[in-house]
Amino acid sequence: MEKISSVEAFNQVLQNEKDFFILKHSLTCPISSAAYQACKSFADHSTAKVVYVPIQEARETSTHIAEAFNTRHESPQIFHVKDGEPVWNTSHSRITEKALKEASTK
Template identity: 30%
Template sequence: MNWNKLTSDAQLNDIKEESAKQPVLIFKHSTTCSISAMALSRMERNWSDQLGVKPYYLDLLANRPISKQIEQEFGIEHESPQILLIRNGECIYDASHMAISFSGLQQAV
């Protein structure tokens, strides 16, 4: 799985534009949280590029202000770990903690 690193709030505009062409996933990850590590591992183990989703990875400890911007841009309350599926500039699906699964993402796509 090839993650695109989300390191700048300016990238959120790019994500919105990209999501008009293909769905975009944002994975908000806390590098010190075991639940977050488990959710990330499950997503990576089950990932298939055939789904046609462009994945972005946000390291919450290194880029906390971006998470706040995501909350404001997409109207989804922050949780960690958390995934957001963006299509046509809107968040059409989100999940957090143990609800994060590749199968749930597949159904949303």
């Protein structure tokens, strides 16, 4: 999984990748830690591109993503993005490897 910490890095991924997942991840929350592990396992066992934003280190980027995707900020929160648009998202304990696998086929 690739860490992104700036709005510019997010915009680059958005422009260069046709299909990817982006996780907004809290470094201090146990629920976010479990979501991160689910994403890591999913990324390790699939060809899907997965990036994450550590919100404590990149609050501006996290806020920018919520605004760009017209969603309320949550943490942890994951988006499946295709052609620059979110096609699926979920948050908190609903972020599981199984949910990611299902979302990747949509």
